[in-house]
Amino acid sequence: MPQPQDRAENKVALADLRRRAQALAIERYTEGLIDAEELEGRIEAILDAEASTAIVTAITDLLEPGTSTEEFLAPTVERALVGTTPQEQRVFAAFNTARREGRWIPARKTKVVAVFGEVILDYSRALLSIGITAIDLQVSACSTRVIVPPDVAVRVDTSVILGSIDIDPSIRQEPVVGEPILVFGGHVVLGTLRVHQVKQLVERTHAKAIRG
Template sequence: MTSLPEGPLPLISEDDRDMAVQRLQEAYAEGHIPHEDLDERLHKALTARTHSELVPALASLPEEKAGTTSTIAAASGRIKRRGAWRVPRILKVESAFGRVHLDLSRAVIEHPVVDIELQLGTGRAKITLPRDAIVDIEDLRTGWKDSFYKPRRSSRPGGPRIRIFGTMGFGRLKIRHARR
């Protein structure tokens, strides 16, 4: 006996739809799908309401490009990013003795999943996330103090997924969602 899902299926966001259209256009430009197939798939993507309706439009496309990787490193001092900065798909942050403050609340996040790898010795780290971000810190290892993260009670679907992992020596990580 199969169980029915509780409540209606979540609707896709305009960002999900735009990303699907972009993937289809890239696949067509790279010669992976013919023009006739593109029209049919675009129609499916533009009329899809749920993720399960979007899957057939993207079926058999090549894997998404991994995106960019950037590294920010400092032996001591501060590492600070805030305002409207472009967040790469993979961000590596390395600091031996300094403080780290990453504010993603007004950053340009073009990828549905962003991986932030922390390699920190001592010092504190603070990460401010967009209100609708989904956070995963399961693979973060701390040596001395635990990380502090209090998940939002209600989060709108469709936000970016932020995966924070790596190792922290004797510092503390504080993660919070933006209030605005």
Template sequence: MSSQPEKPPTPISDDDRDTAVRRVQQGYAEGHLSHEEMDERLHQALTAKTHGELVSALSSLPEEPAESTSVIAAAGGRIRRRGAWRVPRTLKVESAFGRVRLDLSRAVIEHPVVDIELQLGTGGARITVPRDATVEVGELHTGWKDWRYKVPRRSHPAGPTIRISGSMGFGRLKIRHARR
């Protein structure tokens, strides 16, 4: 029986650290933490090397309020997001002509549910979701080709739920799970 090597922890960015510091300070200002707890958690956030250490510093604090919808738009050309980009709670992707590539496999996903609304004219879309994500394709209207999504044989439902909706004219949506 061969076992796959564990994925090394993802290093955190300065933005992740700044967000954690802001949330700890906000928790103190709102009365959720004592002064001593704030000092301890600020130290944790400022010295954290992995996302797990940041989560520990933010435990028991209330969730941040839902952000407004973020929009990525292009009249023509390619829309591409990959690497360690921050995924908003609601993402609207608009493209009249061109391909869309969203890779969420190494993205920073802070919300248990992410809504992605596609408004595409022509050109296909490919969305790569984290290995442990659950995918729901709801109100997605396609004009020419249906969407493709192959549910993985081994389910790891511990990750976020990615809900995809919207409309596509000419082109196909392909959804896949990251391999690692």
């Protein structure tokens, strides 16, 4: 049961801490330091935590050597990076693959133009700003794949002509206080748009590994 001081913690700060804790766990998974099953357990613990102390407990052993929990609770560098969020970005692909993944800062508005190609937008470790991040899709004969962390809401207002949209049903459509939302617009012609949570992708990878 949360203590009185836990209940008084700022909801925006807790949401920010959850995002960073999940990003750290995902990073350690991609580095091979933890397996899919352990990643799933840590993400569940982070999402269930009602206080900053519980969130930090879930990832303390994943911190860089020499980094204290106090430093992780006060991420001045990451907040400075988010403060430099660009207003606009452009992603282009023609007969090739365009990727945005790893540690990156999405713009408030991103225009994706692609023809006979593939676009991968991986937000699992991205430094998203609070509020709306808009993505305008102008894609034809193209596969567009979007990966989001568990705490990010997604709304898809994209028009589809002779194509398909596949959205993970576990993804929220509305954000909670202090969390970002990705809003997709534009159109997809003769193509596909797939939006999945990183947790579900990890579970599928784990299931395939078990099956051999």
